[in-house]
Amino acid sequence: MKVLFIVRATLLTNKGGDTIQIQKTAEYLNKAGIQVSIKFSNEKIDYSTFDLIHFFNIIRPADMLLHIHK
Secondary structure (H helix, E strand, O other), X not given: OEEEEEEOOOOOOOOOHHHHHHHHHHHHHHHOOOEEXXXXXXXXXXXXXXXXXXXXXXXXXXXXXXXXHO
Protein backbone atom coordinates (compact mmCIF):
# COMPACT_ATOMS: atom_id res chain seq x y z
CA MET A 1 0.00 0.00 0.00
CA LYS A 2 1.23 3.49 -0.85
CA VAL A 3 0.16 6.34 1.43
CA LEU A 4 0.64 10.05 0.89
CA PHE A 5 0.90 12.47 3.79
CA ILE A 6 0.18 16.04 2.70
CA VAL A 7 1.65 18.43 5.24
CA ARG A 8 1.90 22.17 5.72
CA ALA A 9 4.48 23.92 3.56
CA THR A 10 6.43 25.13 6.61
CA LEU A 11 6.77 21.72 8.28
CA LEU A 12 10.57 21.72 8.22
CA THR A 13 11.26 25.45 8.47
CA ASN A 14 8.87 26.03 11.39
CA LYS A 15 8.98 22.75 13.28
CA GLY A 16 6.32 21.84 15.80
CA GLY A 17 4.68 18.84 17.42
CA ASP A 18 3.13 17.83 14.13
CA THR A 19 6.62 17.52 12.63
CA ILE A 20 7.57 14.78 15.08
CA GLN A 21 4.17 13.07 14.76
CA ILE A 22 4.40 12.97 10.96
CA GLN A 23 8.00 11.75 10.91
CA LYS A 24 7.43 9.02 13.49
CA THR A 25 4.13 7.86 11.98
CA ALA A 26 5.79 7.57 8.56
CA GLU A 27 8.79 5.77 10.06
CA TYR A 28 6.71 3.09 11.77
CA LEU A 29 4.31 2.62 8.86
CA ASN A 30 7.35 2.09 6.62
CA LYS A 31 8.65 -0.51 9.08
CA ALA A 32 5.26 -2.25 8.81
CA GLY A 33 5.63 -2.48 5.03
CA ILE A 34 3.45 0.49 4.09
CA GLN A 35 5.16 2.93 1.72
CA VAL A 36 4.72 6.48 2.98
CA SER A 37 5.56 9.62 1.03
CA ILE A 38 5.48 13.07 2.57
CA LYS A 39 4.68 16.03 0.32
CA PHE A 40 4.24 19.69 1.17
CA SER A 41 0.90 21.36 0.54
CA ASN A 42 2.48 23.74 -1.98
CA GLU A 43 3.91 20.94 -4.16
CA LYS A 44 2.43 19.61 -7.38
CA ILE A 45 1.43 16.01 -6.67
CA ASP A 46 0.51 13.05 -8.89
CA TYR A 47 -2.26 11.54 -6.76
CA SER A 48 -2.72 8.52 -9.04
CA THR A 49 0.28 6.72 -7.57
CA PHE A 50 -1.21 6.54 -4.06
CA ASP A 51 -3.81 4.27 -2.47
CA LEU A 52 -4.58 6.63 0.41
CA ILE A 53 -4.09 10.34 1.04
CA HIS A 54 -3.93 11.73 4.58
CA PHE A 55 -3.92 15.43 5.45
CA PHE A 56 -2.02 16.56 8.54
CA ASN A 57 -2.65 19.82 10.38
CA ILE A 58 -6.18 20.37 9.07
CA ILE A 59 -6.39 23.59 11.11
CA ARG A 60 -4.89 25.22 8.01
CA PRO A 61 -7.63 24.38 5.50
CA ALA A 62 -6.36 26.88 2.92
CA ASP A 63 -3.29 24.65 2.45
CA MET A 64 -5.51 21.69 1.66
CA LEU A 65 -8.17 23.24 -0.58
CA LEU A 66 -6.18 22.83 -3.79
CA HIS A 67 -5.70 19.12 -3.12
CA ILE A 68 -9.24 18.42 -1.98
CA HIS A 69 -10.66 19.73 -5.26
CA LYS A 70 -8.38 17.45 -7.27
